[in-house]
Amino acid sequence: MSVGRVGVHHPTRAAVTAMGNNEKDAREPEIELFVKAGSDGESIGNCPFSQRLFMILWLKGVVFNVTTVDLKxxxxxxxxxxxxxxxxxxxxxxxxxxxxxxxxxFLEAQLTPPRYPSLAPKHEESNLAGNDIFAKFSAFIKNTKKEANDKLQAALLKAFQKLDLYLAEPLRGETPVQGAGGRPESQRPFLDGDELTLADCNLLPKLHIVTVVTRKYRGWEVPVNLRFVRRYLEAAASRDEFAHTCPAARELELAYAQVTPELT
Incomplete structure (x- = not known):
């Protein structure tokens, strides 16, 4: 699948066509996804929900159009x-x-095998992995009090540690490798295995925001010792379905500039 700019349909809209085949199949459904535009009114803006749906459609391999919408x-x-x-x-x-x-x-129910891959996780717990990180991030990044900063940062770190433990633990039926101290470790790159699933489409756009914004405004990054989280983020960055649906770091920084106060 490739993604490319194919034209501007309206002064306030930009269209992108993503397709898995050279020619549109007559049996393909007609799908258009409308996502939040960036500061220039055309590029992809800060919206993890937009990226979530963009990733799902791309992973399905279906022909679809993406239109960015300038909210102004x-x-x-x-x-x-x-x-x-x-x-x-x-x-x-x-x-x-x-x-x-x-x-x-709906997309998972309509775009089904054998024509389209199933994206549902095989392990229900994958849907919950990392689900508290964004709330901890929001509390940390919007805090105004210096005396509360360390506590809120520790809460965010704890949420990441929880995700790291999930990614380290072998899934049921997975063949583990021997880690430090002889402890069995997972080899999987993503939440539910070797491939991206709906769980990743939900979590990764939020993690992208968290990592970019905390680095910019609080000087905080995912610690090196959380190697399974880091492996996860690196694996995601290597996949077009994630990398080419991300808003630019500058868009995230601009979006959070207004809601990230100085500590006093």
Whole structure:
């Protein structure tokens, strides 16, 4: 699959077509994903929910269009398409869908094997891995009091340590390797195994925000000793489905500049 800019349909919109085949198959559903635009009104903006759906569609290998929507100048036709609804939203064969969780479930139910891969995790616990990190990050990054900073940073670190432990523990049925002290360790690069799943599509966009913003505004990075988290992030960065759907670091920094206070 490749992603490329194919043209601007409207002064406030940019379109990208992603496809897994050289020619559009007549049996393919007509899908258009509308995502939040960046500061220039065209590039991908700060929105983990937009990236989540973008990743799902790309991983499915289905033909689809992505349109970035400038929230400052939302075109009238989009106001009619999804009145009062900020991106992301999606049209599937002309039907408009606006609930992110429902869209993810719908795509998994509609785009099924053998034509499209299943993205559902085989291990239910993978859906919960790292689910407290973003809340801890938000508390840490929006804090104004110096005396509370260390405590909030420690809470964020603890959430990352919990994720590291999950990634280190072999999954049921997985053949482990022998780690330090003879402890069995997982070899898997992603939450649920060797391939990206819906669980990764949910977590990775949030982790991207966390790592970029904490580095910029709090000088904090994922510690080197959390090697399974670091392996996970490196594995994700090597996959086009993640790397080419990420907003630029500058977009995240701009978005959080307004909500990240100086410590006093």
């Amino acid at each position: 100048r939302k075109p009238p036709e989009l106001q009619k398409l999804a009145p009062g609804t900020p991106p992301p939203f999606l049209t599937f064969n002309g039907d408009v869908r606006t609930d992110v969780n429902a869209i993810a479930d």
